[in-house]
Amino acid sequence: MNKKTSRRLAAVALSLFLLGHAVAAAAAQAEKRFTDVKPGAWYETSVGWAFQHGIVAGYPDGTFRPNAPLTEAEFVTMLLKRAGIPIREKQPGEKWFAPIYEKATEMHYGVRAADAGKLQTRGKAAALIAASLGRTLDEEAAIRFLLDEGIAKGRSVGGRIDFAPNATMTRAEAVSFMQRAAEYAAKHPVADDPDSSGTENSAGKDGMQTGGSTNAGGGTGNSGSSSGGNSGDGGSPGAERPDSPPPSADNLAERTEQLAERIDELGLTVEKNGQVLSVSHPSGQGNGAILIPASDGVGSVQVLDDSEAGCLQSAHALLQYAGIAIDRTVFTNTLAAVKESGNNAALKIGSQLLTFQRTNTPGQITIQYAKY
DSSP states (O other): OOHHHHHHHHHHHHHHHHHHHHHHHHHHHHHHHOTTOOTTOTTHHHHHHHHHTTSOOOOTTSOOOTTOBOBHHHHHHHHHHHTTOOOOOOOTTSOTTHHHHHHHHHTTOOOOGGGTTSBOBHHHHHHHHHHHTTOOOOHHHHHHHHHHTTSOOOEEETTEEEOOTTSBOBHHHHHHHHHHHHHHHHHSOOOSSGGGSTTOOGGGOOOOOOSSOOSSSSOOOOBOOOSSSOBSSOOOOOSSOTTOOOOOTTOHHHHHHHHHHHHHHTTOOEEEETTEEEEEOTTSSSEEEEEEEEETTEEEEEESOTTOHHHHHHHHHHHHHTTOOOOHHHHHHHHHHHHHHOOOEEEEETTEEEEEEEOSSTTOEEEEEEEO
């Protein structure tokens, strides 16, 4: 046995030891850190493991939000953090995900920055995971690879197990994938010359991240909630940076930058008139959402067309600009319930109170918010 092989086997043994040692504490860590990770949940250990390794951080209100969806940018961020790949700081004027996609392109993940804000599907996630492990595969081949190697277990759909490639991934599913990918990487280190194989690339030169957080802009992604029962893969935020808290109330520059990024991703424009912010309607005719602050931490956001997804997304962006922390999925589901039932709704999230009210104008909903 040559020295290079001996070093590789020693690295594998060390990685497996560290991985096994961490699992025992992971579940307790998740339960202690996140208020919405229940003891015994199928994703509990994976959430704790991901938190311990700096892959996820959770939200300011102490939640993980396991069933929330995530964007491709968020998922790619998790992959890079899982592999322990350093990412440069974002430069002024750049999108938050620019350094992420720069590094992912360098690692041959096969991604485009234009897709950063799209919700991550399970099929595309399979191809990205395979790429992060040094295998350039199409979605179908990547899914087979993940299932064959035990990195994925599929999702229960109508009483049968199916990978559900077109389904949106959840945050719980994402961290479950990350943990299994780390276990696989620890057992199967990529050859020193990855280009010598037609199925491996330089993205696979990694092992398990054994501690600390890489400089990747923070946060984590999700992976789609299970349909028809417990998912075998785990959880899924919308098109926003992973675990990105709303900007601090006293940081106007940061709030303005994040709002501009969100509105730009939607292809819309925002105008300011005094303290009032108006976001254009996707049709280009008039406004789709308006923020009317009353005082610090108190105000309202008006959705002027509840049938248009762009108006709902821009309304959520305006709430975040106002310093209100509400998960995008919770926000859109509450709006949908109000629209369908015709009844008003109220949500209390930490020190925030939000009321969703129908107006006398069909298709319009007003969200009153207050922080106390």
